[in-house]
Amino acid sequence: MTNERRVLVHPDKQALGASVAARFITKIIDVVDEQGRADIAISGGSVSTLVLAAIGQSQAQESVDWSKVHVWWVDERWVPEGDADRNITGTQTDFLEHVAIPAENVHPMAPSDAGLTIDEAATQYERELHDAAPDSADAPRFDITLLGVGPDGHTASLFPEFPQLRITDRMVVSVDDSPKPPAQRLTLTYPVINASQRVWVILSGAEKASVLGLALAGASVDEVPVGGVQGRKRTVFFVDQVAARDVPENLIASTY
Numbered sequence: 001m002t003n004e005r006r007v008l009v010h011p012d013k014q015a016l017g018a019s020v021a022a023r024f025i026t027k028i029i030d031v032v033d034e035q036g037r038a039d040i041a042i043s044g045g046s047v048s049t050l051v052l053a054a055i056g057q058s059q060a061q062e063s064v065d066w067s068k069v070h071v072w073w074v075d076e077r078w079v080p081e082g083d084a085d086r087n088i089t090g091t092q093t094d095f096l097e098h099v100a101i102p103a104e105n106v107h108p109m110a111p112s113d114a115g116l117t118i119d120e121a122a123t124q125y126e127r128e129l130h131d132a133a134p135d136s137a138d139a140p141r142f143d144i145t146l147l148g149v150g151p152d153g154h155t156a157s158l159f160p161e162f163p164q165l166r167i168t169d170r171m172v173v174s175v176d177d178s179p180k181p182p183a184q185r186l187t188l189t190y191p192v193i194n195a196s197q198r199v200w201v202i203l204s205g206a207e208k209a210s211v212l213g214l215a216l217a218g219a220s221v222d223e224v225p226v227g228g229v230q231g232r233k234r235t236v237f238f239v240d241q242v243a244a245r246d247v248p249e250n251l252i253a254s255t256y
């Protein structure tokens, strides 16, 4: 099996969410069986409201040994604990309240009211990643990383033409002028994202069709940051039909 990027097309975003949820549950059960542990990294936005919510509501999730699953964040907004703009706030409601993941397995990035500067918070998360890494690695090789994509082609909090795109000697960095509010954020960098075994990119809506087409056609990472993500084993784009408008036919692995 090659690590070619694959695009799986679904009729609409509800079907997209249900399909990713079913695949996620199956894969996580296999990973826990094989490794005794699974590390996942999640994004905010529709990844949480569509996919994680579908997992939380699925009966099949009861077959997962969640005590062996660790949850990390791909990015987080620099706002106080409990703020509606924090990615974990929505994910708590969508997902964490519905699955039996022990609190010690949930690894949020620090909120802005924890007494740290944003850069201290970035360093703290790097330390937590490092402490959880297998022997030779710097960070957990996430078994599945769930990414969203903005209409400008950003993913995580890696934005077009931003300096964070070029950082390779840090695992977590701050963003101070995000074009997508809130302005201040923490984000994983490409080296950590691309150390993931599987990168699953979730996007729906016609407003994302052009950046998806550009990313898959090889546009520069500066122009379309989501084009810079690559799992070690798998890179799959899960999209709905309208977002697939500009996808090269040869990359479409399956339509519903």
Ligand SMILES: O=C(O)[C@H](O)[C@@H](O)[C@H](O)[C@H](O)COP(=O)(O)O
Binding pocket: 043, 044, 045, 046, 047, 074, 075, 076, 077, 087, 147, 148, 149, 150, 154, 155, 156, 157, 180
């Ligand atoms: O913190 C964030 O804002 C997200 O992590 C961000 O990268 C998101 O995934 C994209 O903006 C897509 O968001 P939607 O899927 O909601 O369009």
